[in-house]
Amino acid sequence: MKRLAGWIAVIFLGIALGAGSALFLILNVGSVRAVKVGAWQTLPLTGTSNADAYTRAGIALSGLLALGPSEAIYFTAEQDDDGKPLSSSCDYAITGADFDSTWWSVTAYGPDRFLISNPVGRFSFNGGSVNREVDNSWVIRAAPMEKPGNWLPTPAGNGRFFLALRLYQPGPGIIDDLSRVTVPKILRETCR
Amino acid sequence: MRLPAITFPRFLLATLIIAVVTHFLIVQTFPRLIMSRAMAGIGKLAGANGMVAGKRPDENARSIVMPSPDLLYAACVYDLYKGPLRLSAPVPDTYWSLSLFASNTDNYFVVNNRKVKDRIEVVLTGLTDNITLPDGAIQARSPSHHGIALFRFLVRNNADDESVRAFQTKAECALLD
Numbered sequence: 001m002k003r004l005a006g007w008i009a010v011i012f013l014g015i016a017l018g019a020g021s022a023l024f025l026i027l028n029v030g031s032v033r034a035v036k037v038g039a040w041q042t043l044p045l046t047g048t049s050n051a052d053a054y055t056r057a058g059i060a061l062s063g064l065l066a067l068g069p070s071e072a073i074y075f076t077a078e079q080d081d082d083g084k085p086l087s088s089s090c091d092y093a094i095t096g097a098d099f100d101s102t103w104w105s106v107t108a109y110g111p112d113r114f115l116i117s118n119p120v121g122r123f124s125f126n127g128g129s130v131n132r133e134v135d136n137s138w139v140i141r142a143a144p145m146e147k148p149g150n151w152l153p154t155p156a157g158n159g160r161f162f163l164a165l166r167l168y169q170p171g172p173g174i175i176d177d178l179s180r181v182t183v184p185k186i187l188r189e190t191c192r
Numbered sequence: 193m194r195l196p197a198i199t200f201p202r203f204l205l206a207t208l209i210i211a212v213v214t215h216f217l218i219v220q221t222f223p224r225l226i227m228s229r230a231m232a233g234i235g236k237l238a239g240a241n242g243m244v245a246g247k248r249p250d251e252n253a254r255s256i257v258m259p260s261p262d263l264l265y266a267a268c269v270y271d272l273y274k275g276p277l278r279l280s281a282p283v284p285d286t287y288w289s290l291s292l293f294a295s296n297t298d299n300y301f302v303v304n305n306r307k308v309k310d311r312i313e314v315v316l317t318g319l320t321d322n323i324t325l326p327d328g329a330i331q332a333r334s335p336s337h338h339g340i341a342l343f344r345f346l347v348r349n350n351a352d353d354e355s356v357r358a359f360q361t362k363a364e365c366a367l368l369d
Contacts, residue, residue: 003195010203014210021211022218047299053219060223060297063258064230065342067291068299102287102306103346105262113258117251123261128348164258168287168346169306 029058035178039083039186040075040165044178047071062113069175073101075165080186089158090191091143096184097136100171103127106140106184107164108152116161118153125150140184223297230256231269231295231340240271243365248347264356266343268365272318272334278326279341280313281363284356287346290314295336303330315368316341323368341365 025032033055034041045051046059047068059066066074079085080092094106105126110116115123130138131150141147142163144154154161165183167174174181196202233255238244245266249259259265270277279290289304290312303312313329318337325331343363347356 003197006198007195007206010198010206011210014207015214017207018211018214019218022215022222026219026222047297049298049300051298053216056297057219057222060226061257064226064256064297065291065293065340066258066299067289067302071289071291071299071302071304103348105260107258107261109258114254115249115251115259115261121250123250126262126348129262166260166262169304 025054026057026061029054033058037075037179037181038183039077039079039081040183041077042073042075042178044069046074069170069178071169073167073170073174073178073181075167075181075183076162077165077186078160078162080188082188084188086142086154086161086163086186087158087191088144088154088156088161091141091147091189093187093189094140094142094152094163094184095187096138097182098127099167099181100174101167102169104168105164105166106152107166108142108154108161109164110155111160111162116153116155120146120151120153122151122153125152141189224295227293227295227297227340231338234267234340235269238268240269241274241277241365241367243268243363245361245363248353260344262347264345264347264353264360266345266360266363268341270316270334270339270341270365272316272337274367276321276323276368277316277341277365278313278329278368279316279363279365280311281343282311282359283308284345284359285309286348286352286356287344288359289344291342291344292316292332292334293340293342294334295338298335300335301332314341 034043045055046066105124107124125140132138140150140152142152142154144156243266249261253259291299292301314332315329316332319333345356345360347353
């Protein structure tokens, strides 16, 4: 009886170690496989049959039905340019210019990876909807309370959120070297 | 049958073998499990080989993570055991794409506004199926019998919503005649 209990314990321990290590690597695949540019990062093999098993599993969890890099590139940012986690307790200025792509968008998501409920029903800005500066650049203000200009609502309260930058039909220069993308800056302004 | 005694080397070896097998089973099956869940969710709305055209994603869109609020989607869960499929839609002159995803989540096919104008028609078959294509159709070969076909139509701003929706709602997914 003791031996049986011992072997059952071994089986449970093995399963726990195997499942725990698998989930840990799947959840953290970005820290190993991602290309990082400024505050943003992207998994270059997203959607492709060349993706290794960990990348495929990580993408399935965090961005199912993502397109391959020849069609779209997805950058995400969970931190500002100073490396501090994005939080609704602060307001942010996201500054950038057009990209070498057919179109682009910047979207805010809650920690559950879904769109954030807000009073004006705005979840993103794209190349067609953003208001531009005189030099064609743009500034998006991510904040929980309304801001003048391109206001991108973030969660009410002190919740965490993250940003996604989509580049659809990127130019060959971007596909060949993701680190050369001039990503938007994410600057923290006031905090409460 | 008498179980062997658990010595320390046996404990280490058995734990390691079980952990390694469990680890690789989970990593390999994880994408298929997530994809199965997504297919079940979409399939619940239109069944296999039926098209679902939803409204633009907002905070209530919670079936697939990270939906784009700038796109109108039309999705079809396909089942090639029932035969080849015809995926078709009139298409706008702005960005659109039709992408196909295998049951392991790989995006193995995509066609978009740069390649096709006015109307897209794709015949989806298995890897080795040979069929006579209808005029103007493109053949796509799926590495798995099940998967998801997904149309994306760009909505640049709210004013375009209705005009783009006219294309999205005409997207079709049906068995080839």
